[in-house]
Amino acid sequence: MTDNRDAQWFAKNLTDRTIRGIALETRALIRAGALPVGTKLPPIRDLAFVLGVSPATISEAWSELRRQKIISGRGRTGTWISGDRFIAKPHRLGSSGNYGEGILNLTAAVPDPRLLPPLAEAMAYGASAENLNSYERNRIVPELEHEVRKIWPYEPEAFLATNGGYNAVYTLVHALLPPGASVAIEDPTGMRLLDILEDRGVRIIPVQCDSEGPLPPALAAALKSKPVAFIFQPRLHSVTGQSVSRKRLEALAEVLRDSDTLIVEDDGTGDISAAARHSLGEHFPSRVIHILSFSKTHGPDLRLAVLSSTRAIVDQIQSYRSFSAGWTSRILQAATAWLLRDPGTQALVDQARAVYQNRRDNLVSALQFRGVPATHGSGLCAWVPVASEPFAMVTLAAHGIAVHPGAKFAILPTRYLRVATATLSDRYEQVADSITLAAGL
Template sequence: MQNIDSHTLAGHLKDRSATGIARDTATLVRNGVLPVGARLPSLRDLAYELKISPSTLSQAWKELRRLRVLTGRGRNGTFVTGSSFAPRPSRVSAQGHFERIALNLSVAVPDMKLLPPLGEALDYGTHAEGLNSYVRVRILPELERVLRPLWPNHAASMLATNGGYNALYTALHALVPPGSVVAVEAPVPMRILDILEDLRVSILLVENDDHGPTPQSLHAILKESPSVFILQPRISAVTGLFLHPDRMEELGDILSKSDALIIEDDGLGDISLAPPQSLGDRFPDRTIHIRSFSKAYGPDLRMAVLSGSEYLVEQIQSYRAFSAAWTSRILQAAVSWLLQDDETQRLVATATRTYRDRRNLLARHLRDRGVDVPDGAGLCLLAPVHSETFALITLAAHDIAALPGSRFSMHETGHIRLGTGRLEPHEIERLAHVFKLSASEPFILSPDP
C-alpha cells in the first residue's frame, strides 16, 4: 500500500476550491499519479498544507466518495478505490448475472411468451404523422387522442418519453435541485433509489402496509417539508400489493396541507389488474403522472407517457432538449396501434391474469407453510424472513437467486423479493418448500462444553 504525504499531494492541487480539488484529484487518479489502493493523508494535515478550511476539503472528498473514487475507512484513513468517474446505479449494477442458476427470481420482468407481437404495430409506426421531421413534438397527436379517454385525470399537457424511468429521471432532474428533500414510498424500486442518490437529495421513506403508504408515516414525513413525494398509484412494483382507492383519498387529504410536488409512477401500467387512479384532478398544478408501457407491451418499445400542468411539462421538455428532445414517432404510433388493437388487448388481459395467478399461487403455498404473504398481482412478491443474508445463502444453495429487501430500502428490511413473472406452476411447490427453510431463524451450533 502506497502512502501519499500531504506535502506531495498539496503540490499537485492548484485550485483551492472544493470543486477544483475534486477535479484535480480525479485527474491525478485518472493519470495514475494516485494509484488505486493508495492511502491519502489525513484531512486535517492536507487542509493545513493547502491553507484551506477542513470543511472545504471534506466537500471535495465527499464528491469523490459519491463517484466511488475514494472511500473512507474510519481511523484507517481515506483510500483511492477506483479510477472510473462516471456515476452508476449502484443497486441495479450490483444485481448480478445468474445465467447458470436453475431458478432466477432476482428479476421482476414479464414473460416474453406473454408479450404481444409487435410486427404489425411497428409497420404501422413507419407511417406515423410527421415521420423523420426534426420538429420537436411533445407527443404524437394520435397517441394523445387514444390515451386521453384512458387517463386517470384531466391533465393539461402530455409528454412521450423513452420509458418510465427516463420520465422519472428527467422530471426529477428538471424540477428538483440537489440537496432537496424527497419523500418516496417504501419499499422503493431499485432504480428510483439509484436516481435519487445520484441526484444527491435527502431521501425520506414513507412506510407501507397492505393498502399502500400509511397516512401516519406520510403525515410525519411532511413535517420535514419534502419538495417531492413519489408514489405508485396502482400497485407496488416491489410488493405486488394494490394502493386502495380509500387510502389514495386519505393520502390526498394529508397532501392538501403540503405544497410538495406529487409524482405518480405507474410502472406496471396495463398489467396492474387495477383501474388507474391519480391525484392529478385534485392537485392539477403539482401532480405528474407517469405510465409505462414496457411491462405490458414490450421493453424494447422504450415507451412511457407523463402528464402534468403546462408549466411542469414545459420545464421537463426544456431539460430534455439537452439530449433526446423527442421520442421516436415510430414507437409512439406503434403503441397507439397496440392500444387500439382488440387482439393485443386480449393478449395483455390474459398475461395480466397469468401473472396474478403465478404470484398468488406462490403466495398461497407460502402461507400454507407459515410465511405471511398477501395476495396481489404483478410480477413479484415480498416475503418476510428472519435474516436476509441467511435466506439468500439458503436459496442459492438450492440453485435459486433472489434479491434482499435491503436493495429496495436504505437498510435491511427482513424480507426477500421474488420475481414471479416467469414462474412455471411445476416450480412453485419446491420453491415454497425451500423458501420456508430460508425464512427460518438460522440454526447455530453451540460449541462443545
Template sequence: MNPTQPDARGADLDAQWLAAQIDEPSARGIAATVAALIRAGTITPGSRLPTVRALALRLGVSPATVSEAWSMLRRRRSVAGRGRAGTVVIGPPDVPHPRRFEEVGRHGSRLLHDLRLAVPDTALLPPLDAALAAALRTGELHEYTRVPITERLADAVRPTWPFSPADLLAVNGGFDGLMLLCQTLVVTGDKVAVEDPTAPRLLDILDAVGAEVIPVRCDERGPRPDALADAVRRKPVLFIYQPHAHSPAGHSVDATRSAELGAELRDSETLVIEDDGLANLAPGPVHTLGTALPDRVVFVRSYSKSHGPDLRLAVLGGAAPLIERARVYRTFGSGWTSRILQNCLAHLLTDPHTHELVAQAGETYRTRRRTLAEALAARGVRTGGTEGLSLWMPVEDERSALVTLAAHGVAVVPGGRCFFGPHEPFLRVATSRLHDHVDEVADLLAFAAFEEHDPGQPTITRP
C-alpha cells in the first residue's frame, strides 16, 4: 500500500491509485481499506470517491461488490451520496446515530408543556413490589441457563396473543426486538417496506442496518393495499407495520383491510413484522397477518407502556425459524432477558387487580386523547385516529408551527421525523400525560396550526 501517493489527496480520487491500496478486493476489504485511509487523514473530507464501475474495473470485481463497500461506509457515516456529485467523504468512521430520536430540540427554562414523548403516566402504572417478590420464587435463579422465555411468561402471554405462535422469545423492549429482527433478517442494501408514517426510531434502526426503505402510504385504516402492492413488486425482504393503535396516527387495521394486505403479500416471499407497542392498553381485537401467513410473520408486543418501562420487556411470537434466528443472534451478547423481570411480568399479566389497573389506565389515556381532539375540533383543527398516546395534528407549515409553539413554551414532534418520503405537514402531540391546562394547550396548538392565524381560515382535515 502506498498511502502517501499525491493523487490520494484532493477533490477526486483516482480509481487506479485507490485500487492499488486495496489488498483484499471483497466488499469488507474495500470498505476497511478506505476507512483506514480516511482515519489516517490520507483521504480527506470532501474528497470524491471513484465511481463504482471505475473502481470495480480496476479491481476486477463486480460493481455490486464496490457498491456494497460504499454502503458499509455510508452506514458508518464515513461517506455520503451526493447525487450527480457522486460519493463524497465525510470523515472518519463513526457509529450510526439514531438521528430522528436524538433530535429533540432545546427549549430551556421556557418549556411549560413537553408534549414530545408519548410515554406512560407513571401514576397509572401498576405497582411492582408484589410482582417482584413473586418473581424471585424460582429454582432457576442465578443459573447461567439461556432461557428464551420462562415457562411462566409463555403461559401468561399465549392466551392474549392475536394468533397461535409457533415460538416465543422475550427481549429487552419493543425496539430491542425490532432491532434484533432487522439485524438478523436484513442485509445491507436489502429493501424493506415500511408503513408511512411510522415510528421515527424504526426508521433510525433501518438506517443503522443499511436497509433501502420503501414507504407504504397509509390512510385512516392503515397501510393502503395499492401502496403495498407497488412495494411488493420491488421484492422487499420485510414489511413492517403496526396493525393496532398505530403510533403516531392512531388508526387500527380492520378485518377487511387485513385480508386485503394479506392478499397482496400471499404470492411474495416478503416476511412480515407486526409491531404492537400498547399491548393491553388498547381495546378491541388485533387483526393480524399471523393467521393467514403463519410461516412468515413475527408479532412484537411491548409491555413497557402498559406495565412499566423499567421491566424492559417485550415478547416476539410467530414463525419458529425467524424467532430462532433472533435467539441465536442474541447469544453474541446478553443471551437472555432477566428471568426475574420475565416472571415479574408474568405475575402482572395474570393478576386480576393489575389487569383492572391497566384497563383503567387505557381508558384514562383514551379520555385524555379524546379531550384534546375535541378541544382542537372546536377550534377548527380536526385530527384522525382513535387510539394511542398521541395525536396527529395537521398544520399549514411544520417549521413555522414548531417555532410558534416553542416561543410559547410548548414542545411537540415534527411529523417529518415519522415519514420517509414526501408528506403533508403535521405535528405529533403526546397526550398521555396531558391531564390539565387542556384548553390552554389547545389554544396554542390551534394558533400554531394556521399559517396566517386567521379565525376565518378553513378547517384543515387529515388526508
C-alpha cells in the first residue's frame, strides 16, 4: 500500500451519490491519478456515513470496480486500488497460452476446417438476400426462420438471429440480467460462458452434473437462492461430451415448475451431436430461451446462431442489440438458410459427426486400455480425470502437449483435463501414453 484516502476526501470529490455515480467518479479519479495504485480505500460503513448513503450502495459500487479488476480485497484485509486500466478481458479464455512449433495443441475444441461444408455457393446465394443493405433492424430473415422451424425442438413465439452462440448469450445476459443477480449454471460448463457471467458481475451458483446432465437435487438447492436464470446445455455438453437424457430433462422440468427462473438452453454444438433435439420449451414456453449455433457444424465464419423465446423477451434482447449492430447480416442468414436446405451439406455434416465420434472414441478407448477412467461420449473433446491438474499440465507440457485444466470450466474444484479431439486424426497412442503418465491415477 502506498497511500490512503479517508472518507472525508471522498466526500469532497464524489458528487453523484448513486451506485453508478460513485463507481464512475471513483474510476475517473483513478484514471486521473488522484487515486494511485496501492491506495487503501476507507471502510464501507465510514464512507457510507459520510456520503449519506447506505453501506449497500457503496458495496454495489465497489463490486462494479472489483468486476473491472481495478480494486481488490474485502473484509478485514481492507480494499485498495489494484489497477488503473479499464479493459474488459475474458479471464479464462484470455489465460490460454501461445504455443509454438512442435507443440501438439489440444486446447481448442473447434471443428476441423477440412470437415466443414464449402461456403462459396451459399455465400453467392446470400448476396442476393431480400432487403439487402437496408438499415431496417430485422430480427431474422423469413427464409431462415422457415428452415429453423423445421428442426426446432418446440414451437416458440419468436426467433432472433445473432452473431454466433456466445454473442447470443452475451447479449441476453446484458439485456436481461442486472449486475449482482444470481445465475445458476451447470458445473462444469463452457469457459466462455463463465467469462461472460463473471464480466457481468453476477453471482454464479454452480449446479453439479452427472452423465445424464444437471442433477435435480443440485438444481433444487440452487433455486433456493432465487436465481434470475438457469443456464445449461440441453443436448450435448460441450466439455464433458455427455448428453442430457429425456428422463433427466423431465426431472429438471419438475424442479423448475414452481419457480419463475428464466431457462437458457445453449445448444452450442448443434448437429455434432447425434442425440435428439429437445427443450424445456415444451413445458415453459414463456420463460425458455433456446439457442442453436451453426458455427461448429456449418462454419465459424458464418458467425450465426438463432435463439427463440416469447415475443416480449426477444423484443427486450433486440432492444439491447440496438445499441450496437442492431441486426445480423442478411447475407449470412440467407447463406445459412441455403445450407440448411442443401442435401449435400447435410451429408457433409453427418460425415463430420462420424469422424469426430471416431476420433474421440479412439483416444478414450486408448486411455481406458491404460487404466485411465475417461468416459465415452460425443463431441469435440474428452473430459479426463487426473490426480492433480497442475502436475498433469506440467507433465504434458514436458511431452509437448497442450491441454486445458478442468478448473477453467468450473466454479467447483476439479481434477480433470479438457482434451480437444476434433483435429486429433492420429497419434492416439502417443497422446494416451502421455496423458496416462500425467493423470497419476
